Amino acid sequence: MKGPENKRKIKLLKQREFIAFAALIIIFMAFSLASENFFTLFNVMNIFRQASINAIIAVGMTFVIISGGIDLSVGAIVSLSGVMAAMVMGNWGMNSVVGVLCGLIVGIVIGFINGFVITKGGVPPIIATVASMTIAKGLALVLTGGRSVTNLPDSFSVIGRGNIGALPIPVFIIIITYVFGYVLLKKTRFGATVFGIGGNEEAARLAGTSVEWVKIRVYMFCGAMSAISGLIMASRLNSGQPLAGDGLDLNAIAAVVIGGASVNGGVGGVVGSLIGALLMSVLTNGFDLIGMGRYYQMIFTGIVLILAVTLQKKTR
Amino acid sequence: MAELLKVVDITKRFPGVLALDKVNFSLKEGEIHALVGANGAGKSTLIKTLAGVHMPDGGWIELGGEKQLFRTPNDAKEKGIAVIYQEFTLFSDLDVAKNIYFGEEPISDRTRLIDWKTVYKNAEELLNKFDLDLNVHAKIRDLSVAQQQMVEIAKALSYNAKILIMDEPTATLTIQEVEQLFDIIEDLRKKGVSIIYISHRLDEVTRISDRLTVLRNGTVVETAVTNEVSKEEIIKLMVGEDIDNQIKENKVIDSEPVLKVENLSNQYIHDVSFTLKKGEVLGIAGLVGAGRTECMRAIFGADSITDGRIEVFGEECRIKGPKDAISHRIGLLPESRKEQGLFMNLNIRRNIAMVNLKKFISFFLINTKKERQEAEKQIDNLKIKTPTAEFPVLNLSGGNQQKVVLGKWLCANSDILILDEPTRGVDVGAKEEIFQAIYALAKQDKSVIFISSELEEVLRVSNRVITMYKGRITGEFEQKNLTLNEMMKYITGGQ
Structure with a gap:
C-alpha cells in the first residue's frame, strides 16, 4: 500500500502546478539576491497582503475557468461591492457588519445574474460578463457620482489593515478562502460536477447533473469571492472608490492560468491559482524594491505570463 | 460504353x-x-x-x-x-x-x-x-x-x-x-x-x-x-453463407418485463413499441439513421417525445430528462464515448462515481476512500485493465474506456443498460471483452439493450432482436430463429 500513499503526496503539487511553483521559487530567490530588503518577514507578509485581493478573486475565478467559463465582471464587482458597503456605512450610518453583508450581497447578486444570463439566456460567458461588468461599473459611478465614499467606521478598517498575531487579516482571509475553496472543489459533489461540466458538458448532462444550476452557483461563488476582495480593498483605501477594481479581472484570470488551469475548462486547481497570484505579487513587489518603474513591470508581467503558459503546454 | x-x-x-x-x-x-x-x-x-x-x-x-x-x-x-x-x-x-x-x-x-x-x-x-x-x-x-x-x-x-x-x-x-x-x-x-x-x-x-x-x-x-x-x-x-453457422444459439429469456415502450414517437421515430425483459439482451439492428440512437435518447429523456408511454418495472413513468431516467435505474452508454460518455479530464475513479456521487457523501464531503473502493470493485467486476483507479481515462484503450462508462452505470445501480454502439472504434480483442461483460451483466439479472451497426455482433450477443428502418420497427425475432440474411432484409427496407 505504500505506492498510492507516496503518489498522493506527490500529487499535492501536480505537474501543471509545479511549473508555476518552480518559477515562483526561482523568481523569489533572484529578488532575494538582488535586494536585501526582499526576504524579510515584514516584506513577505507584505507580499501576501498585496496578493490578497487578486488571490481571493482567483479562488472564484478558478471555479469559473474549470467549469469552462470566464468572468470579466470581477473587477467591477470589487468596485461596486466596496462602494455599496462604504455607502451603507459612511452615508447611512449603519455598522460594519451590515456594510460587509451588503457588499457580499452585491457580489452574489451580480454573480447570479451572470450565471442566469449565461445558462438560461444562452449568452456566451465572455459577453454576459462584459455586459454585467459595464453595468456594475456604471452603477458604481452613478451611485457615487464618480467620487469616493468616505467616513467609514474604524471597525471596518480592521479588515484590510489589522493583524491577528503576526498575521495580517487579509492573509488570514486568504487562508480561509483557499481552504474553503480547496475543500469545495476537491471534496464536494459541487466541485466534482464543476470538473465534469468543464470537461464534457454533454456527458455531465447525460449523467443527470443539473448543469445550469451548478453553473449559476459557480458564478455566484465567484461574485462572492470578488466581493470579499472588494471589502478588503475598500478597507485598505478607507473609502469606497468606484474605479478601485479596474483591471483586476485580467489579473485574476492570469493568476489562475499561470497556476495551470486550462481556459478550455476541466483542468485547474486552487493551489495553482494561489501560486499564480503570489507569483504576480512577488513580481510587483520585487520590481518595486529594485526600483523598476510600474510601466516596465507591466511588460515583464506579460512576458512571464506567456512563458508560464507556454512551458505548461510543453510539459503536459 | x-x-x-x-x-x-x-x-x-x-x-x-x-x-x-x-x-x-x-x-x-x-x-x-x-x-x-x-x-x-x-x-x-x-x-x-x-x-x-x-x-x-x-x-x-x-x-x-x-x-x-x-x-x-x-x-x-x-x-x-x-x-x-x-x-x-x-x-x-x-x-x-x-x-x-x-x-x-x-x-x-x-x-x-x-x-x-x-x-x-x-x-x-x-x-x-x-x-x-x-x-x-x-x-x-x-x-x-x-x-x-x-x-x-x-x-x-x-x-x-x-x-x-x-x-x-x-x-x-x-x-x-x-x-x-x-x-x-x-x-x-x-x-x-x-x-x-x-x-x-x-x-x-x-x-x-x-x-x-x-x-x-x-x-x-x-x-x-x-x-x-x-x-x-x-x-x-x-x-x-458461413457466418450464420458459426453463431451459437442464445436462449430465449422468459421473465417479467422491466421496460415497456408503447407507441413512442417524436420527430425521428414513429410508433415504436417493444418490451425488454429481466436478464435479457435485446439487440437493435438498423442502418445509421434508422432511428436507433434517437429511440434510445427518447427513452433516456435526452430528447423529448411527442407521443407514447414508457413503463419501467411495471410502473408508468414520465421521463423528462436524464435525471428521471437515472432515478428509474436506466443507464445510457452513448454513441460517442468521447463526446458524450466520458470525462476525459478526470480519472477512472471519478468517472465511475460521477453519476452517483451522493452515494459517497458524508457531511457534504466526498469520501474518497469509499469512492475508490467502489471504483476498484467495478474495475474487478468489468476487468478494466489499469494500474490503479486513479489512472486518467484519457490513457485507456477504447475498450477499457467503454468499460469505465459501463462501470459508471453499475455504480449508479442501473438495472436497464442501453448500450449504443459500444463496440464502435475498439479493436477485436476489446470487442470480445465487451461481449463478455454484457453476458456477465445479463447473468446478474441486468437487462441490456444492445445497438450495433455490425449485424453479426447483434446476432451474437442478443437473446432477441428488433429491426428498425427509417424510424420504425420492422420486425422482432427470437435470436435462434433469425439469420443474418433475414436481418439484412429487414433493416434495408424489405418486408
Missing part, C-alpha cells in the same frame, strides 16, 4: 486489418455503379483510395487507360473525381455561391481582388446547366439537407468532375427528397457524369444503378448487372 475508371488489384492495410484485398472495380462512362456491402466490408476505404485520402499499399488506379497515383485529395480532384461524403463540408454561414467557389474564387485582373460578380454569375450558370433549383444567395444554414446536398453536388461539378462518388446520399433524406435526388442523378448521367453510388438501401440501389459491386471483408464478391440479380441474391452475397 468505354471504361472510364479502372481499379486494379488495390490492396490497403491498416494496423491489424486488411481493409482491401486485391479489389478490382471498373466504372463505365455515363454509368451509375452501386457499391454495396455490410459495415466494415471496405466501401469507405475503397472510395477514400479513389479520392486520394488513402494511398493504396498495392495495385493501381487507371483513368481513361492511364495509370494514376493520387497522393492527396487534390490530385484526385484535379483528375475529375469528386466525393460527396455523408458529412457535408459546407460553411453554414456562407451563401451557396461562396460555398461552391470557396478557395477557387476568380480574381479580377485589374484590382487583384475577388471578382464577386463573376462568382455569382458562374454559380447561377452552373446551377442552371444542371437544373439544380437553388438560390445562389441563400445561406447554407437556411437550406434543407437535400438542398445542402445539391450545393455539394454543384461544388463537385464546378471543377468539372467526371466521376461523382456519393456515400449514402439518401441516409438523411425524406422520401420526396430521395425522388428529387434520383432525378438529379439521372440528369447528371445524361450530361456525361459517371456515378459511384454507395448505399445500404437495396430498394434504391436496384432502382437506380446500372451495375453493382458487392464487397465483403475487403474483397469483391461479385460485380453484376443490376437487372440480372434479385435482392435476395444481393443480400446473400453481402452476408456470406
Whole structure:
C-alpha cells in the first residue's frame, strides 16, 4: 500500500502546478539576491497582503475557468461591492457588519445574474460578463457620482489593515478562502460536477447533473469571492472608490492560468491559482524594491505570463 | 460504353486489418455503379483510395487507360473525381455561391481582388446547366439537407468532375427528397457524369444503378448487372453463407418485463413499441439513421417525445430528462464515448462515481476512500485493465474506456443498460471483452439493450432482436430463429 500513499503526496503539487511553483521559487530567490530588503518577514507578509485581493478573486475565478467559463465582471464587482458597503456605512450610518453583508450581497447578486444570463439566456460567458461588468461599473459611478465614499467606521478598517498575531487579516482571509475553496472543489459533489461540466458538458448532462444550476452557483461563488476582495480593498483605501477594481479581472484570470488551469475548462486547481497570484505579487513587489518603474513591470508581467503558459503546454 | 475508371488489384492495410484485398472495380462512362456491402466490408476505404485520402499499399488506379497515383485529395480532384461524403463540408454561414467557389474564387485582373460578380454569375450558370433549383444567395444554414446536398453536388461539378462518388446520399433524406435526388442523378448521367453510388438501401440501389459491386471483408464478391440479380441474391452475397453457422444459439429469456415502450414517437421515430425483459439482451439492428440512437435518447429523456408511454418495472413513468431516467435505474452508454460518455479530464475513479456521487457523501464531503473502493470493485467486476483507479481515462484503450462508462452505470445501480454502439472504434480483442461483460451483466439479472451497426455482433450477443428502418420497427425475432440474411432484409427496407 505504500505506492498510492507516496503518489498522493506527490500529487499535492501536480505537474501543471509545479511549473508555476518552480518559477515562483526561482523568481523569489533572484529578488532575494538582488535586494536585501526582499526576504524579510515584514516584506513577505507584505507580499501576501498585496496578493490578497487578486488571490481571493482567483479562488472564484478558478471555479469559473474549470467549469469552462470566464468572468470579466470581477473587477467591477470589487468596485461596486466596496462602494455599496462604504455607502451603507459612511452615508447611512449603519455598522460594519451590515456594510460587509451588503457588499457580499452585491457580489452574489451580480454573480447570479451572470450565471442566469449565461445558462438560461444562452449568452456566451465572455459577453454576459462584459455586459454585467459595464453595468456594475456604471452603477458604481452613478451611485457615487464618480467620487469616493468616505467616513467609514474604524471597525471596518480592521479588515484590510489589522493583524491577528503576526498575521495580517487579509492573509488570514486568504487562508480561509483557499481552504474553503480547496475543500469545495476537491471534496464536494459541487466541485466534482464543476470538473465534469468543464470537461464534457454533454456527458455531465447525460449523467443527470443539473448543469445550469451548478453553473449559476459557480458564478455566484465567484461574485462572492470578488466581493470579499472588494471589502478588503475598500478597507485598505478607507473609502469606497468606484474605479478601485479596474483591471483586476485580467489579473485574476492570469493568476489562475499561470497556476495551470486550462481556459478550455476541466483542468485547474486552487493551489495553482494561489501560486499564480503570489507569483504576480512577488513580481510587483520585487520590481518595486529594485526600483523598476510600474510601466516596465507591466511588460515583464506579460512576458512571464506567456512563458508560464507556454512551458505548461510543453510539459503536459 | 468505354471504361472510364479502372481499379486494379488495390490492396490497403491498416494496423491489424486488411481493409482491401486485391479489389478490382471498373466504372463505365455515363454509368451509375452501386457499391454495396455490410459495415466494415471496405466501401469507405475503397472510395477514400479513389479520392486520394488513402494511398493504396498495392495495385493501381487507371483513368481513361492511364495509370494514376493520387497522393492527396487534390490530385484526385484535379483528375475529375469528386466525393460527396455523408458529412457535408459546407460553411453554414456562407451563401451557396461562396460555398461552391470557396478557395477557387476568380480574381479580377485589374484590382487583384475577388471578382464577386463573376462568382455569382458562374454559380447561377452552373446551377442552371444542371437544373439544380437553388438560390445562389441563400445561406447554407437556411437550406434543407437535400438542398445542402445539391450545393455539394454543384461544388463537385464546378471543377468539372467526371466521376461523382456519393456515400449514402439518401441516409438523411425524406422520401420526396430521395425522388428529387434520383432525378438529379439521372440528369447528371445524361450530361456525361459517371456515378459511384454507395448505399445500404437495396430498394434504391436496384432502382437506380446500372451495375453493382458487392464487397465483403475487403474483397469483391461479385460485380453484376443490376437487372440480372434479385435482392435476395444481393443480400446473400453481402452476408456470406458461413457466418450464420458459426453463431451459437442464445436462449430465449422468459421473465417479467422491466421496460415497456408503447407507441413512442417524436420527430425521428414513429410508433415504436417493444418490451425488454429481466436478464435479457435485446439487440437493435438498423442502418445509421434508422432511428436507433434517437429511440434510445427518447427513452433516456435526452430528447423529448411527442407521443407514447414508457413503463419501467411495471410502473408508468414520465421521463423528462436524464435525471428521471437515472432515478428509474436506466443507464445510457452513448454513441460517442468521447463526446458524450466520458470525462476525459478526470480519472477512472471519478468517472465511475460521477453519476452517483451522493452515494459517497458524508457531511457534504466526498469520501474518497469509499469512492475508490467502489471504483476498484467495478474495475474487478468489468476487468478494466489499469494500474490503479486513479489512472486518467484519457490513457485507456477504447475498450477499457467503454468499460469505465459501463462501470459508471453499475455504480449508479442501473438495472436497464442501453448500450449504443459500444463496440464502435475498439479493436477485436476489446470487442470480445465487451461481449463478455454484457453476458456477465445479463447473468446478474441486468437487462441490456444492445445497438450495433455490425449485424453479426447483434446476432451474437442478443437473446432477441428488433429491426428498425427509417424510424420504425420492422420486425422482432427470437435470436435462434433469425439469420443474418433475414436481418439484412429487414433493416434495408424489405418486408
